[in-house]
Amino acid sequence: MKTKALLILGLTMGMSAPVAAFNGVITINGEVTAGTCAIAVNGGTASATVTLPTVSTNALGSIGQTAGATGFNLALTSCPTTGSVRAYFENIGVEQTTGNLSNKAVASGGKNPAQNVEVQILSANSTPIDLRTNTGNNVLVNFSATGGATLYYSAQYIATGAVGAGMVSADLIYSLDYH
Incomplete structure (x- = not known):
């Protein structure tokens, strides 16, 4: 009797399965490319330093x-020989009220950081770029038939209040945005 009860219990447990329904399928597609462009900032490597000139507090x-x-x-x-590209600037080290x-x-060395000074990035057409959203970064450069392109930008000091003399340093982190 015990054996029969255990056998029936085992069979019924094996037959009960969870019931679930699905509502749809999400398909994810992408592409892996063979490589990206080689980059030289101001003729150097992909990571470089741009030195702004010394200016007086009166200039700001x-x-x-x-x-x-x-x-x-x-x-x-x-690079590819068709399409276009621009730099995409990351929202890292960005002042969230100004961009x-x-x-x-x-x-360092007896010098303090400048007060109320930020670094503004401009596109090739001198439009300020809001680094929170990349607004203003709208200049796309077409690749040449030989797979090259040059992207032009500039950096400048911008006053955000009464400027105090001192050092300025900022990092602009970028990647390439292919179109």
Whole structure:
């Protein structure tokens, strides 16, 4: 009797299965490419330093005033021969109220960080780029028949209040945005 009861219990447990229904399927597609462009910032490597000129606090005398605009370029080689590209700037180290790069300079060698100064990035047509959203970064460059392109940008100081003298440093993190 015990054996029969255990056998029946075992069979009924094996027959009960969870019931579930599905509502749809999500298909995920993508593409893996053979490689991307080689990048040289101002003729160097993909990571480089752009040095803004020394300016006086008088040059940044009021909120929104800019000074020291300095151009830089990203020369691309070994790219596709069709399509276009621009740099996509990451929202890292960005002042969230202005869209400019925050001054991350630290006191060193008896010099303090400048106060109320940020770094503004401009597109090739001198439009300020809001780094929170990349608004204003609308200049796409077509690839040449040889697979090259050059992207032009500039950086400048911008006053956000009464400027105090000191050092300025910021990091602009980018990737390439292919179209």
